[in-house]
Amino acid sequence: MRAARFHGRGDIRIDQIEEPVCGEGEVKIRPAFVGICGSDLHEYLGGPIVIPTKPHALTGGQLPVTLGHEFSGTIEEVGQGVTGLKVGDRVAVRPNLSDGDCPSCVFGRPNCCRKLGFIGFSSNAGGLSDHVAVPAKHAIPLPEGFPLDLAALVEPLTVAWHAVDRSPVETAQTAIVVGGGPIGLAVVQVLKARGVKNIIVAEVSDQRREYAQILGATHVFNPITDDVVAKVRALTNDAGADISFECSGAQAGFDTAMNGIRVRGTTTIVSLWEKKPVIDAFDVVSYEKHVIGAAICEDGDFEAVIEAIAAGKINPRPMITSKIRMEDVEEKGFKALVNEKDKHVKILIDIEA
Ligand SMILES: [Zn+2]
Incomplete structure (x- = not known):
């Protein structure tokens, strides 16, 4: 089968590899649509950063890895011991894997x-392949009629x-979203769905400010020309x-x-930060501000987002700026995201195309 694999910086190849076996507790999925993430791009440009060069402590995975962690598909085989899922079910895949017994997991935060x-x-x-086997609990069923391209978002x-x-x-009545890339634009949509009245976006690119407005921003400013x-x-x-x-991810x-x-x-x-930003601790003290982090997602978030899209509270379709074939993943995918950054929000690979 085909698999788009990351071999190293600037080196993504469509390899022929063996089809995976559907193990106990797993489902085998035929991927439908796969998104390219900013983290994929970081690895392509400067990696391997997070992608393991020696066997990963939890998964045993290492270079070359099959890419694709934002994806949807259809179940084509169900492993032993799996209940509640059947062949033909359409699913979105929750990609984060955890060991279940470290202090964070015991604390209830597997993310x-x-x-x-x-x-x-x-x-x-990974999802950028003709077949992938994943633990059954990571395959989140989609409601009847839910489009598979939206499921990749x-x-x-x-x-x-x-x-x-x-x-x-x-x-909150008023929120600022700094940065209008795919994650900033996703935050805008969720804030709108959650009823925040004023959603202000600060973003330097004209095109991305336009996307922000389409997706729910009430005010957009350009930090180069506006005192935000x-x-x-x-x-x-x-x-x-x-x-x-x-x-x-920038100091400004x-x-x-x-x-x-x-x-x-x-x-x-x-x-995600490569360099450590400077924080004005005096300002944090003087105005009793809070600074918190948010990592990946929690159990239940996939279901909540799927429900919000199905109910029409979130309509992320404008985020899809192009659909390409697996063979074109480097030229029309990764290179397009580097060279035509402003033009694109999400590029999806259509595995069937
Ligand atoms: Zn853990």
């Missing part, structure tokens, strides 16, 4: 597992769902936003997220 692994990233099974939306859950969203903090103050009786989400963005919130406001960091 923060010390041996955290990912299907399609740090295991040797569920994973990034669960990251946003969890980030919004971590923040005190129930009491002053604009937020003007919209909030000089108080500042209740909550902010750092989705840019982090500063905007922190300076834009009110006294006792909360900044949730969703972006």
Whole structure:
């Protein structure tokens, strides 16, 4: 079968590998649509960073790994001992794997597992292939008629769902989202679905600010030409936003997220950082601000996002900016995301095409 595998920096190949066996407690899936994630791009440009070069502590996976951790598909085989799923079921796959017995897992936070692994990233099974076997509990059934292309967007939306859950969203009227990449845009949609009145996006790209407006932002600003903090103050009786989400991974963005919130406001960091940002601890003390992190998603978030899309509370279709074939994953996928960054939000690989 075909598998798009990461061999190293700038080196993704369509390899012919053996079809996986559906083990006990697993389901074998025919992938339908697969998204390319910012983390995939990081590995392509500068990796291997997280992708293991020696056997992963939990999965045993190592280079070359099959990519694809944002995906949907149809169950084609059900392993021994699996209940509640059958051949023909359409599913979205929750990729994060945990050991279940480290202190984080025992604490009830498998998303923060010390041996955290990912299907399609740090295991040797991924969605960018003709067949993939995954633990049955990671295959989340879709309701009747739920489009398989939208199902490939569920994973990034669960990251946003969890980030919004971590923040005190129930009491928030005004939120700032710093960075209009796929995760920032996912946060915008979840904030809208959760009833936040003012959703302010700070993003330098014109095209991405347009996407933000289509997906639910009520105000968009360009941090190059606008004083975003002053604009937020003007919209909030000089108080500042209740909550902010750092989705840019840049110092200037982090500063905007922190300076834009009110006294006792909360900044949730969703972006992944290579360098350590500087934090104005005096400001945090003086205005009793909260800074929290949000990692991946929690159990139940896949179901919640699927329900929100099915109910029409989230319509992520505008996020899909192109659909390509597996053979074109490097040229029209990874390279397009590097060279035409502003044009794209999510590129999906159509496995059947
Ligand atoms: Zn663990």
